[in-house]
Amino acid sequence: MVKIAFDDELQVLKCLFSGRLDIVGSSRDEEAIIGFIDQGAPGRNNPPPAEFAVLFDLAEAEYISSAFLRLCLSLARHDRIREFSIVNSSPSARKVFSVAGLDRVLKIL
Amino acid sequence: MSTDHQAKADEILQRASLAAAEFGQLGAAETDRIVRAVCLAGLENRVSLAKLAWEETGRGEWKDKVLKNVVGSLLVYQDIKDEKTVGVILEDPDSGITEIAQPLGPILGIIPVTNPTSTVLFKILISLKARNPIIISPHRDALACCGRTAEICYRAALQAGAPEDCIQWLSETSRELTHALMSHPRLALVLATGGPGLVKAAYSSGTPAIGVGSGNVPVFLERSADIPLAVESILASKTFDNGTICASEQALVVEKEIVDRVRRELERHGAYFLSPDETAALEKVAINPETGLMSPRVVGQSAVSIAEMAGFEVPPKTVLLMAPQDEVGEDRPLSGEILAPILAFYVRDGFDEALKLCIALNYRGGIGHTASIHSTDEKMILRFSELMNAGRCVVNMPSSQGAVGGMFNRLPVSFTLGCGAGGKNITTENISARNLINVKRVCRRRDNPDWFRFPPEYYLDETRSAGEILTDYGKSN
Numbered sequence: 252m253v254k255i256a257f258d259d260e261l262q263v264l265k266c267l268f269s270g271r272l273d274i275v276g277s278s279r280d281e282e283a284i285i286g287f288i289d290q291g292a293p294g295r296n297n298p299p300p301a302e303f304a305v306l307f308d309l310a311e312a313e314y315i316s317s318a319f320l321r322l323c324l325s326l327a328r329h330d331r332i333r334e335f336s337i338v339n340s341s342p343s344a345r346k347v348f349s350v351a352g353l354d355r356v357l358k359i360l
Numbered sequence: 361m362s363t364d365h366q367a368k369a370d371e372i373l374q375r376a377s378l379a380a381a382e383f384g385q386l387g388a389a390e391t392d393r394i395v396r397a398v399c400l401a402g403l404e405n406r407v408s409l410a411k412l413a414w415e416e417t418g419r420g421e422w423k424d425k426v427l428k429n430v431v432g433s434l435l436v437y438q439d440i441k442d443e444k445t446v447g448v449i450l451e452d453p454d455s456g457i458t459e460i461a462q463p464l465g466p467i468l469g470i471i472p473v474t475n476p477t478s479t480v481l482f483k484i485l486i487s488l489k490a491r492n493p494i495i496i497s498p499h500r501d502a503l504a505c506c507g508r509t510a511e512i513c514y515r516a517a518l519q520a521g522a523p524e525d526c527i528q529w530l531s532e533t534s535r536e537l538t539h540a541l542m543s544h545p546r547l548a549l550v551l552a553t554g555g556p557g558l559v560k561a562a563y564s565s566g567t568p569a570i571g572v573g574s575g576n577v578p579v580f581l582e583r584s585a586d587i588p589l590a591v592e593s594i595l596a597s598k599t600f601d602n603g604t605i606c607a608s609e610q611a612l613v614v615e616k617e618i619v620d621r622v623r624r625e626l627e628r629h630g631a632y633f634l635s636p637d638e639t640a641a642l643e644k645v646a647i648n649p650e651t652g653l654m655s656p657r658v659v660g661q662s663a664v665s666i667a668e669m670a671g672f673e674v675p676p677k678t679v680l681l682m683a684p685q686d687e688v689g690e691d692r693p694l695s696g697e698i699l700a701p702i703l704a705f706y707v708r709d710g711f712d713e714a715l716k717l718c719i720a721l722n723y724r725g726g727i728g729h730t731a732s733i734h735s736t737d738e739k740m741i742l743r744f745s746e747l748m749n750a751g752r753c754v755v756n757m758p759s760s761q762g763a764v765g766g767m768f769n770r771l772p773v774s775f776t777l778g779c780g781a782g783g784k785n786i787t788t789e790n791i792s793a794r795n796l797i798n799v800k801r802v803c804r805r806r807d808n809p810d811w812f813r814f815p816p817e818y819y820l821d822e823t824r825s826a827g828e829i830l831t832d833y834g835k836s837n
Contacts, residue, residue, distance in 0.1 A: 317523050
């Protein structure tokens with residue numbers, strides 16, 4: 252389950268992923284992230300501002316599916332997201348982005 | 361090329377690339393589970409898919425297409441299931457070399473109208489076994505049956521944990537879209553099974569391609585052959601699915617000494633020997649006079665229907681039309697490849713004359729493909745095989761089923777038969793999963809003692825001849 256937090260100072264939405272990001276996990280996490288972007292944290296009406304950055308932290312991710320790659324692409328192209336970055340990818344996760352050709356279109360740190 | 365076709369190709373390859381990325385993370389056990397599930401799904405639907413292919417294409421016989429589907433699922437699976445295609449596939453401590461399999465990436469599988477559903481099953485299985493996503497591009501006359509086959513496989517693959525979009529298929533096709541896909545920079549390989557034009561387009565696309573060549577299979581019935589077995593084999597092969605397999609016999613060459621017995625045996629099994637007038641009439645419907653190639657009208661049709669098209673009647677139980685011929689060449693239209701139950705028939709006096717004729721047939725559009733011999737004389741079998749330019753020389757078996765492998769021999773089971781340089785292909789192999797991986801070699805240091813013990817001064821000394829160096833090299837070891 253993704254952990255989502257918004258850094259008000261830096262205007263960055265931080266998403267910490269864990270476990271298998273297969274089609275089930277990715278869909279669940281996508282729903283949570285989009286919900287956060289649209290409505291803010293559950294139970295609080297505090298959506299992020301009109302424009303902000305997104306940071307995906309893959310430190311605890313074990314497996315990346317094509318559904319997760321599509322999530323990355325859709326957020327990178329989201330009209331409210333000014334910058335999309337991925338951090339802490341393992342070597343095998345990094346290879347997944349390279350094989351998909353996404354290392355050329357996404358900011359992977 | 362229109363922007364629509366390019367956009368469609370971009371979308372397909374984008375999906376395939378994501379699937380390729382996900383696929384690369386799967387281990388051998390996970391991959392094998394997917395391959396097994398796809399095999400079972402294909403096998404489960406073998407009859408309905410065969411009937412669909414038969415109804416849609418109007419070619420062949422549905423019962424034979426069922427068997428082809430069994431070969432394309434069960435036999436292909438049996439052949440590849442224990443193949444190592446993931447991770448470390450070989451470790452050799454002596455040489456210090458470890459081989460690691462890497463997937464190629466998205467593959468475009470071009471599907472012919474003659475073997476549509478079975479080729480889809482085959483290409484999907486071998487691609488998934490090597491962890492490659494595949495895009496199925498069917499012949500325009502087989503779109504529905506190929507799409508249905510791919511869909512069944514895809515559902516089974518997903519259920520077994522395969523990546524989304526690991527199998528895609530085109531529900532409409534055009535030359536422009538095929539070209540856009542073939543030449544797309546994200547495509548790893550074209551697996552091209554089809555006619556010479558299509559294979560040439562694949563090779564010209566700039567993307568690596570594995571193609572096939574045209575066949576013109578001579579079958580030599582040598583005097584020592586077991587005639588009843590040979591005739592039974594030839595008929596089982598040439599009439600199978602009304603002759604649609606490219607490895608089927610195209611011309612029967614018989615030694616004069618045994619011709620009467622061979623002819624009687626053929627007639628006993630439903631072969632009909634044409635008169636000169638009937639042969640001439642058959643030429644007109646079987647061959648396109650402008651191209652000199654087989655006419656699509658007769659491909660996969662029954663012997664009785666073809667005779668009707670040509671304007672003569674044959675007994676209703678006729679299964680094969682035998683067309684007596686004297687020579688080979690463009691002025692003998694029936695000496696070329698015809699994927700239908702039509703078999704050119706030649707008689708020659710002695711082994712050498714018969715062999716020369718087989719060579720002429722082999723070089724009339726069939727180099728690199730398949731040659732067939734029926735003989736019990738091992739010396740003659742070897743002489744024949746040495747002189748044929750063929751990827752496969754099949755001995756004492758039906759040529760179609762023999763070349764495809766798995767039933768009568770231990771050749772890899774395949775619906776894509778490499779035809780080597782003669783057929784303008786990179787390999788003569790029966791293409792399988794092993795051809796769809798890149799092998800990475802990890803090379804550990806193992807010094808060559810000959811190289812290091814041999815004084816380098818030898819090479820610098822111009823007075824020392826090449827012969828001396830060659831003689832002395834390795835002496836110190």
